[in-house]
Amino acid sequence: MAIAKAERLMNLALCLLGTGRPLTKRELRTSIEAYIEAGTEDAFNRMFERDKDDLRELGMVIDTVESLDGEIGYLARRDRNRLPPLTLDAEEAAALGLAAKVWQQARLAGAASGALQKLRAAGMPLAGAEQETFSALEPRIPAGEAAFEPLMIACRDRRPVTFDYRKSNAAHAEQRQVEPWALECWRGHWYLAGYDRERRAERVFRLSRISGRVRSRSGAFTAEVPGVVAVRESVAEWAGESATGAARIRLRAGAGYPLRARATWTREGEDGWDELEIPHGHGLGAWLVEFGPDVIVLEPAELRADVVDRLRAVAKG
Numbered sequence: 001m002a003i004a005k006a007e008r009l010m011n012l013a014l015c016l017l018g019t020g021r022p023l024t025k026r027e028l029r030t031s032i033e034a035y036i037e038a039g040t041e042d043a044f045n046r047m048f049e050r051d052k053d054d055l056r057e058l059g060m061v062i063d064t065v066e067s068l069d070g071e072i073g074y075l076a077r078r079d080r081n082r083l084p085p086l087t088l089d090a091e092e093a094a095a096l097g098l099a100a101k102v103w104q105q106a107r108l109a110g111a112a113s114g115a116l117q118k119l120r121a122a123g124m125p126l127a128g129a130e131q132e133t134f135s136a137l138e139p140r141i142p143a144g145e146a147a148f149e150p151l152m153i154a155c156r157d158r159r160p161v162t163f164d165y166r167k168s169n170a171a172h173a174e175q176r177q178v179e180p181w182a183l184e185c186w187r188g189h190w191y192l193a194g195y196d197r198e199r200r201a202e203r204v205f206r207l208s209r210i211s212g213r214v215r216s217r218s219g220a221f222t223a224e225v226p227g228v229v230a231v232r233e234s235v236a237e238w239a240g241e242s243a244t245g246a247a248r249i250r251l252r253a254g255a256g257y258p259l260r261a262r263a264t265w266t267r268e269g270e271d272g273w274d275e276l277e278i279p280h281g282h283g284l285g286a287w288l289v290e291f292g293p294d295v296i297v298l299e300p301a302e303l304r305a306d307v308v309d310r311l312r313a314v315a316k317g
Contacts, residue, residue: 008034012051013060017081022065022073145207148183150214151192155180158225160197160217163210167286171314173211178203179221184231193231195223204234247280248298255294285310 011032015023029035029044038044052074056062061080065073088096147163154161161180164173179195189206196203250273251259260266263276275298278284285306288295292311297304 004034008032008047009051009054012048013055013076016055016060016062016074016076017078019075022063022067022075024071024073028074145190145210147192147207147210147214148190150216151180151207152183154214154216155182155192158221160219160221161214162217163214164212165205166209166211171316173209176203176205177217178205179223179225181225182229182231183207186232191231193229193234195221197222202234204231245280245300246277247284247300247303248275248277249288250274250296250298251276251291252294256291259288259291259295289314 011034012028015028015031023031025045025048028048029038035044035048038047052062060076063075063077063080065075067073151161153159159180160177162175162177165176166173177197178192179197180192181194183190183192185191189208192205192207194203194205195201246264249259250269253269253272253274259276259278262278264279265277267275269275273296280300280303285303288297288303288307289310295307297307
């Protein structure tokens with residue numbers, strides 16, 4: 001339905017831009033396929049008025065012209081619907097080039113590359129020596145999860161979704177009904193922030209834990225979408241980044257490099273195990289479980305009990 005409306009709006013815009021004189025509603029109805037297929041005159045009138053308002057909301061200037069015999073026509077003059085010349089300095093052009101490269105591993109690569117070519121054709125200064133200046137920056141954001149594209153579309157179109165999700169301490173996945181707000185990559189993993197309808201609260205989901213197909217659902221959102229969706233802050237809080245204390249763990253030598261990067265101090269052991277102190281906050285237990293037999297929690301006792309309970313739940317299946 002969203003694609004059909006977009007196509008209808010595009011056809012109407014092309015008709016209004018391509019004509020040399022005002023077009024009446026009758027002429028537009030016989031020129032655009034979607035209007036031809038409208039069941040009744042009232043249905044066409046409602047559709048046309050909505051489309052005209054949508055185009056104006058998007059910034060298109062549509063003139064209403066009355067002929068000598070009193071008939072109303074519509075026209076979009078090209079000189080009033082032309083963007084100013086595109087001007088980008090070298091740094092702005094480089095930023096756009098880097099942004100396009102980000103999506104080389106996703107299905108958005110074609111669209112990003114096409115947009116970059118159009119900008120270059122419009123005079124974007126990214127060639128020769130200027131390109132060499134920024135060539136050392138090669139960003140990569142992997143988007144290999146099958147859930148990425150359907151969730152990206154659902155966020156864009158504001159459509160609820162359902163999917164099967166396995167928590168870090170669960171052996172089996174559970175179905176979730178979510179109103180998706182935003183996707184963001186954090187420390188090499190993609191996360192979705194949205195409203196969980198069953199839990200009636202904001203939740204963050206790691207895409208790698210989504211199994212099966214993401215299914216889109218009809219209907220509007222039931223919760224208000226925040227003006228700013230702080231995905232990273234939410235993930236950081238659930239991952240124990242908002243530390244309220246310290247935890248002491250034993251870590252197998254040569255393993256757990258993300259934990260080592262966060263350690264406030266480390267003592268190497270002679271038995272193949274190192275001792276570390278790391279910041280402790282909400283959600284740290286769920287993160288430590290992911291390292292399996294490479295981590296032993298020494299203290300605090302409540303964190304050790306949490307990790308043991310999670311490992312037992314996984315072992316029971």
